[in-house]
Amino acid sequence: MKQYNWLNFYKLNAFATLAIICLSPQPSKAIPSGIPNQQCSTISNPRPGDLCYVVHENQGGKANANDSPKGGEIIIQPQAGYYVVVEARSEVTSQAGNGALSKRVLSIGGGTESVNGYKSQLEELDKLVYDYEKKINANLDLISLDAKSKLNYLKEKREQYEEYYVTAVSAGKDAPKIQFSWSASSRKCGWGGLDTCGSWLNFRVYEVRRYLGNPIAEYNRLVAPAINQLNSALQNSNRTQQSSRNLFLYTNGKFIEQGNGNWIEERTNGCNSYFVETLRTDSYIELYDENRDIKVRLLENQALWSYVGENNWYSWSGSDGHWENTTDGKN
Known part of the structure; x- marks a missing residue:
């Protein structure tokens, strides 16, 4: 009859127990309360x-x-x-x-370094928001709702950025x-x-x-995208404003865009004049009258004229004017 080797049995069990201990996950160091x-x-x-x-x-x-x-x-x-x-x-x-x-x-x-950084960025941001508000309020009828919304969004991000400053101070x-x-x-x-x-x-x-x-990284992450969105909305408003400048009214008549760069001036006395558009900028549209060899500039609130080749500008018909907010050129 074969004898059982108890020594080998104990060795195997000891090895198995050791393997279990080695493979078992070790408890992590407890972190103190708080x-x-x-x-x-x-x-x-x-x-x-x-x-x-x-x-x-x-x-x-x-x-x-x-x-x-x-x-x-x-x-x-x-x-x-x-x-x-x-x-x-x-x-x-x-x-x-x-x-x-x-x-x-x-x-x-x-925390002085962070506090000073936030404070400096906030001062610059407040000045920027003030300039945007001033620009938008001066052209409320011409600024798109999207641009006004983006300004409010920028103000929200400014408030959130100020919270970071308050946290840093405290x-x-x-x-x-x-x-x-x-x-x-x-x-x-x-x-x-x-x-x-x-x-x-x-x-x-x-x-x-x-x-x-x-402070700089948080400004770039939080505020800079809002500024970029507002700038883009203002540019779109400006393009819309430029494309809608097709009817200029003044005391004695009006300038009407006819399409393809052609304009007509209709005076209240029944006389009409014809112009060709030669330049369009953010500030004015310049027209040319070939029959009289003169230039006319239609600005935001007045019309000026000058002889071709001269730099002296005179008030058109001695009266102020303005752009009518329309897109079809009809009065």
Whole structure:
């Protein structure tokens, strides 16, 4: 009868148990309560106001028996790049003897770089919005609804950008500079305190940070597209305005576009004159009367004329005028 080899049985079971232990997922290090779930280094696209943490491992040290006292410190600065500190907490990982740890807030206030950047960009943006409003309000009848809507959209983005500034001011004002200090020294130990032993303290520090944002990058991401949309809408309004300038009214008559670059002037006294369009700009349309060899410029609120080859311009019929908002050239 074949004998069972119990030694091999125990070896196989021990190997299987070891394999299970090696393959089992190891528990992750628990983050203390109140610490954000995400490390700052793992955030690919943080938004202003987001919280994250940085951990400073392997802090502390040891004083061996009969050594002189040991000690050290770690200082958490209130600002790191576009982040400011919200708080910092220590966690002791091992301790023996008289190893000790203390925490002290050295000062309050940080985030100046981001605050100044947001403030500067906001001042430029406010001036830009003011100029856009002035331009649009001066031409309300000629500016498209789309352009007016894009201006409101820009104002919304400006308000959102200001929120980033307010966050930076508030977070920077409260950002602490924190010092953690540790110490350890040799000590009496054993029966009756006749021996001398060492002491040690090992700890880590969790630094909670708030992202303030890069003022220039946030401006380019948030505000610049709104400005581009508004500029595009204004350009479309301008093109529409230019294409609709086909009827100019003044006290003694009107200029009417006939198509194919031809214009007719109809006066209230029944006399008509004929012109050819020679130039169209944002400011005026220039016409030419071959019979009299004169030029006429139809501006936003007046008509001027000049002899060909001269630079002196005179008021047409001595009266002001304006463009009629129409697209068919009919009065």
